[in-house]
Amino acid sequence: MYFQKTVRSDIKCSGIGLHTGRKINMKVRPAGVDEGVVFHRNDLSENNTVKAELNNVCDTTLATTLGMNGTRVSTVEHLLSAFSGMGINNAIIEIDSFEIPIMDGSALPFVDMLKAVGTEVQNKPKRLMVIEKPVAVGDGEGKAMFLPSSQFEITYDIDFDHPVVEKQSYHVIFSTEIYEKDICPARTFGFLRDVEYLQAKGLALGGSLKNAVVLDDERVINKEGLRFPDEFVKHKILDAIGDLFLLGMPIIGHFVAYKSGHKLNNLLLKELLANQECWRIIHYYNGEEREETIDFSFPINVASVR
Numbered sequence: 001m002y003f004q005k006t007v008r009s010d011i012k013c014s015g016i017g018l019h020t021g022r023k024i025n026m027k028v029r030p031a032g033v034d035e036g037v038v039f040h041r042n043d044l045s046e047n048n049t050v051k052a053e054l055n056n057v058c059d060t061t062l063a064t065t066l067g068m069n070g071t072r073v074s075t076v077e078h079l080l081s082a083f084s085g086m087g088i089n090n091a092i093i094e095i096d097s098f099e100i101p102i103m104d105g106s107a108l109p110f111v112d113m114l115k116a117v118g119t120e121v122q123n124k125p126k127r128l129m130v131i132e133k134p135v136a137v138g139d140g141e142g143k144a145m146f147l148p149s150s151q152f153e154i155t156y157d158i159d160f161d162h163p164v165v166e167k168q169s170y171h172v173i174f175s176t177e178i179y180e181k182d183i184c185p186a187r188t189f190g191f192l193r194d195v196e197y198l199q200a201k202g203l204a205l206g207g208s209l210k211n212a213v214v215l216d217d218e219r220v221i222n223k224e225g226l227r228f229p230d231e232f233v234k235h236k237i238l239d240a241i242g243d244l245f246l247l248g249m250p251i252i253g254h255f256v257a258y259k260s261g262h263k264l265n266n267l268l269l270k271e272l273l274a275n276q277e278c279w280r281i282i283h284y285y286n287g288e289e290r291e292e293t294i295d296f297s298f299p300i301n302v303a304s305v306r
C-alpha cells in the first residue's frame with residue numbers, strides 16, 4: 001500500500017461528453033514511476049499534453065478543467081477520483097476530445113474498468129503529505145479545511161433548498177473498500193431548471209437521466225430513483241477526492257467541507273502548499289517512515305482558479 005501503482009494493461013472505453021453530447025474515445029495506459037497522470041489529446045497535432053497537477057487547474061465552473069499551453073481537458077474529477085480510490089498514481093490517458101466521457105455520472109464505470117485489468121505495484125514508494133496544522137479557505141458561503149489526523153478522513157456537509165436534498169452530512173475514513181461500496185457509485189446531480197438553461201446556452205448537451213440525478217422542484221425524476229438516500233453528499237465527496245488527487249500524493253489528514261465545490265477544493269490545496277509549516281512529506285521504506293523535502297516545481301498562485 002505504500003508503493004506507487006499503475007494500471008496493468010491498456011483500458012479502452014467510450015462514452016458521451018457531458019457538454020458536447022458527442023461520443024468520446026478514451027484509452028488508459030500504464031505509466032512509469034513518478035510520471036503521475038498525463039492526458040494526451042489525440043485530436044490535436046501539437047501542444048496535446050496536459051499534466052494532472054494542481055497549478056494546471058484553469059477553470060472550476062461546473063467541473064474541474066486542466067490546461068497547458070492553450071490545451072484543455074475538462075471534467076477530469078470522476079476519473080481522478082477513481083484513480084485515487086484504487087490507489088493509482090501513474091497513468092497515461094488518451095482522448096479524442098477536450099472532455100472525459102461522463103459515463104453514468106459517477107466513478108463506478110472507471111473503477112470497474114480498473115478492476116478488470118488490475119493494477120501493478122511499482123518499485124518506488126509513494127509520497128504522503130501529512131497535515132500538521134489546520135489550513136482553511138472560504139468564500140462567504142462555503143468553506144473547506146484540512147485538520148491534522150492519523151488517517152485520511154472526510155467530513156462533508158451540504159445544504160440545498162430542495163425537499164429531497166436539504167441538509168446532508170457524511171463522514172468517512174477513507175479505504176479502497178469503502179470508496180468502492182459507498183462513494184464511487186454516487187452520481188452527479190442537477191436541477192431541471194438549470195439543465196434547461198445550460199442547454200439553451202450550448203452547454204451540458206450530453207446531460208441526461210442516464211448520466212445524472214435530475215430533480216424538478218419537488219422530486220427526483222429518474223425512474224430508478226437514488227442509489228443512496230444521501231447520494232448527493234456522497235457525490236460531493238467523490239468530486240472532492242478527485243480534486244484532491246491533483247496534489248500529486250495521498251493526504252494523511254482530515255478534509256472538512258461545508259457547501260464546498262471544485263473552486264474551494266482547489267484553492268484549499270494551493271493555500272496548503274503556500275503554508276509549509278502546516279505539512280510535511282513522508283514515505284515508507286521497509287516499514288520505516290522517512291521524511292522528504294520537496295521543492296514544488298510550480299509557482300503557487302492561490303488566486304488563479306475561476
